[in-house]
Amino acid sequence: MAEHPQQFARQQASTQVAEPGSMPSPRTLTDVPGWFSFLDQALFDWFLIRQGQRAERGDLLEMGVYVGKSAILLGRYLQQGESLTVCDLFESPAPDDANSAEIARYLPLATRQAFECNYLSFHDELPQVLQAPTSVVVDEVPTGSCRFVHIDASHLYEHVSMDIAAARSVLLPSGVVVLDDFRSEHTPGVALATWEAVLAQGLNPVCLSKDKFYGTWDDPKPIQDDLLAMLSSRQDWGFDTEWAAGRRIVRVHSTNSEAASS
Secondary structure (H helix, E strand, C coil), X not given: CCCCHHHHXXXXXXXXXXXXXXXXXXXCHHHCCXXXXXXXXXXXXXXXXXXXXXCCCCEEEEECCCCCHHHHHHHCCCCCCCCEEEEECXXXXXXXXXXXXXXXXXXXXXXXXXXXXHHHCCXXXXXXXXXXXXXXXXXXXXXXXXXXXXXXXXXXXXXXXXXXXXXXXXXXXXXXXXXXCCCCCCCHHHHHHHHHHHHHCCCEEEEECXXXXXXXXXXXXXXXXXXXXXXXXXXXXXXXXXXXXXXXEEEEEECCHHHHCC
């Protein structure tokens, strides 16, 4: 079992990306630039550990990498015979003008070299890297091969919709998908694509954090029941549940302001 993310990273790093070689290699996840709250690190930890405890096997996939913060954590949960695939444009041209403008505004300094340097500071080998639009995922990742998919690429509705469809294609029946920025004020396209998948495509919410949506196309009740049992035993996390459109939704938050920050 991997160490708890609170031990793996004590505080968030800045989002400034240095040129590879201009600063010492990161020693903790804290040192890696990016947006990945302690709460979501701990939720990733819980979901992935639960899969291991239940002997669920399958590959891991991340669409949208920036410089590797969440990919580094995912790499810690690979079991024998499994692989991690990451897909990102990095410095390659975007497939359309809207995507190009989005990258220029939010991710101007993310490069493949920065990602690889950061990842190799924590792992002996790189994951499979697809330097391409996420539209290639369905051709490059085998259908039904993944147990966990993290979507954090484009925030544009059309792209997110395709990423969700790709996730459904590559996930195992019991697999988990995580969508970043599903309710940020600057990402309405992610919100629309996420809830459209829930209402029209069979995606079942498992839980929501401040930043991320956790879901499955399987029956969500077993994993929600385990999650609620875990949450009831913790003093540092709060939660509530409600029913909406016939679906149980669990909202998770941290009672520790430092741990909740991103």
